[in-house]
Amino acid sequence: MDKRRERKIINLVALILAIMFLFPIYWTLLTAFRTEAQILKWPPSFLPVNMTLDNFREVFAHPQDTPVIKWFANSLFAAVSYATLSVIVSVLAAFALARMKFKFRDMYFKIILASMTIPGMILFLPNYTTVDKLGWTDSLIAIIIPGLASTFGIFLLRQFFIGIPKELEEAAVIDGANIFQRMFHIILPLSREALIILWVMNFMANWNDYLWPLVVLYSPEKRTMPVGMSTLQGKYITNYGPLMAGALLIAIPSIIIFLLVERYYVKGINVTGALKE
């Protein structure tokens, strides 16, 4: 095939696909800034003319049952807390499994491996009753702590730690460094990127979680953004203006955060894929 023509076709196809992928977001944006009359108009128009902020005003006007800002704050607090705590827990466990020798090391790792095959569905209800018994329902603790049982991070970091050449540490040991010094001054600086990746992936997973927060958080002001979206859906039903405005408000932080961390996120997914080989 003619090389030039091929280049044109490939770039054209990519452009069309990109437009198709981004169009729903653009459409949501348009609808969010339109009046009901414009929204119901048929055939619809695609130009951003005659914009209005009324839908956004409407969404923010009901802190009683739809406190959007509170939702954002809750999501942010929970995701940051979870990501940070999870990384710490994973680092400690992964370091022990990768670098220390002790009796139950291999057994613990095998248990972790086995646990990754168990479908999470089985744990869902009993974890719910546990959280309820502990009195954690309707508080952000319920969406931060239980997730710390996750083994994904340990798996990731252990592989990474094992990959760090032992000679570096041996030199430090000769110099008289103890375990903590080895960890903080050698392993961690080298793993910086892996740690950031893990943090980012944990953050995004917690931020977008729906089913679990839906079940454990029930007061409107305790909810997170994904659950808030379903609340808005139940409230506005066919009132598409405020509904899309709400969707946009909930989507934008996700998109911004995503663009900031995309680099790490992409690397993280690649690493996960590579691990399985």
Add this chain to the structure above:
Amino acid sequence: MQKAFLLLLLVVGMLSTLVISEITLEYWTGFTGPDGKFMQELVNQFNKEHDGQIKVNMSVMLWDDYYTKLPISLASGKGPDVGIAHIDSITGLINQGMLLPLDIYEDTMNIKEGDIVAPVWKAVHNDGKLYAVPLDVHPLTFYWNKKLFKEAGLDPEKPPTNREEFIQYAKALTRDTDGDGEIDQWGTMIPVGWPNYFIWYSVFFSNGGKLFNDDITEAAYNSPEGRDAMQFLVDLVYKYKVSPEKVQVDADVDAFKRGECAMEFNGIWMLTSYIDVEGLEFGAGQIPQLGLKRPAEWAGSHTMVIFKKRKKDWDKIEAAAKFISWISNHSIEWAKAGQIPANISVINSEEFQSLPYHNNIAKGIENVVFPPFFDRYGDATGPIWEALNLTILGQKPVEQALSDAEEITNEILQE
């Protein structure tokens, strides 16, 4: 000496008012729609009038969430003190041990038998005790577009009153308005899903049908009355062709707002959002008698209840009773949210009668039929919803759909 004693008394008095602090009540509702605004204003006014004594905190969530979280939160000691209960949920809540009987407060709450719409009065009593204070009755309402009536040569002030008239009017109102060969104005719209069950129910009871047998062990709706009611709705779509096929839930609402659907069935709760549409000239009133025996319509009712908590706080309970009776006395304000008050005296008041649309809709209240309420009512009637959806989609014939539903209902009832 005396002065010192008086001073001491004053100080003690002041300190004691600090001790008798404000009582805070947690009040949960599911009013996420426009009616929520009205309830919030009522709560604000109550708080203003009772500043320093009682403060009510209202939490709003979706009804599904509300009924899910209620038992969970009460069980863990965190739930609300006072809340809303739909009239068909009361039995379930009582059976789960969640409601406080209110008979000791009947006098202070000023609730009299003659003043409450009769079927509602019966439904809020269990074992002879009062468990809930009715707030409103919200019937299925008949909405019609007056402008489209005029255009079709029909009298906009005379909506259809029985089945033949309804079909006649619907046919006249189903037209191709722009001459492109496609119908773009429909006489009515029967959606696949909410709230079609209420429409079926109204026709069914209008036929004189019964949902269950007397001791609620068997379904009784797979009867000529039930089949006729369902077939009527199916025929509107496929035989008389006055409703489009496969109408998406709420598409009827959108179409009514746009002037593309001439007659619509929906709850009275849609009233305020139709009022908000500029240029929509419409009428609202009772459901025409679409069955063969008598006029009948579906209605729900919101009631207020006090929840049983693990530790009985009598101060809070008394404050809750005060709150409930205050709201009940101000039900005219609630009516403006698009509800019919449960108090007959309020219905008959001048203020209510002067509200646009409401008094017309209220005329249908005497035809309201409540089904028997028991805690598995929701589960037992679920199969009817499914059957209705399948027949309106044209996927199952009416006889088979109702038989299949009857089988499941019987299983549920006999569990």
Add this chain to the structure above:
Amino acid sequence: MSSLRLDNRRVLFCEVIFLRLKKVVPYLFLTPHAIFFGMFFIFPLFKSIFMSFTEWGLFQGMIKFVGFENYEKIFTAGYRSRYFWKAIWVTVQFVIYSVPLLIVIALLLALLLNNKKLKLKNFYLTAFFIPTALSATVIAVIWKWIMNNQAGLLNYFLSFIGVDKIPWITDLPWVWLAIIIPTIWWTVGWNTIIILGGLSKIPEVLYDAAKVDGASRFKRFIHVTLPGLKNVLMFVTITQVLASFGLFAQSQLITGGGPARATLPIMLHIYNEAFNPSRPRMGYAAAMSIITGIIILSVTFIQYYLFTHQRKVKRYHG
């Protein structure tokens, strides 16, 4: 003389303590994870089995032991059993319909992005990948509006091809697309990146060798690209199937499981039963979760076996 011995002993003592402490340190490192893992993984695993043998009354805190009754409800004839197996079948259908699409489309997109003639690769990568940053609920709401029967975008575009307004959310078979299309938009970016990573690991020399042998583009794809992606494709398939079994938000928010349970997946059914407002049935829901979990485990193992077995066979035949 004696003081020296005292010092020696003290040093020995400290060393012993130090060594003992050293032994404990690894366990200290593991403790945080072990606590959470024990509480929220091991414990619930057993608790769920226990729950499945009870009628777990939420409110009264009553736990009534009912033996195998919950399992009977699943396996003996009755409406409960029908609802359960229908939900399983719906979920399996979703897996069958969506996973191949998710892999094939991701593969095509990855090939596109990998093409050297593409400019602005990062821009396109981001464009395909952004939807994965959104929550399932946002996806559902956005697409429900796009697929609106009367005024939705999709039907508008279809009207150009002369297609009548499709009732996406109301009727079969369209409801399936109403669930699958948003899912693809949402998830395909994830798979694309993994496959892209896999593509980049295929050594260039293999392609060069094939070109020298005179292999066409298509042949190169079949004999170099696909085998090179074997591991990655296996990983993507297994994880995608696993994730698809958890279908929840799209059904709950777009189709409501309709019409008449045609798109009601098992996770939604379990949720509805467990948190049923008039009568929460957690025990029964726990039993359903366990049976479903066993089904999922079996499917995963079968897949794994098929993939690895195939590789062995291929190696044998050279």
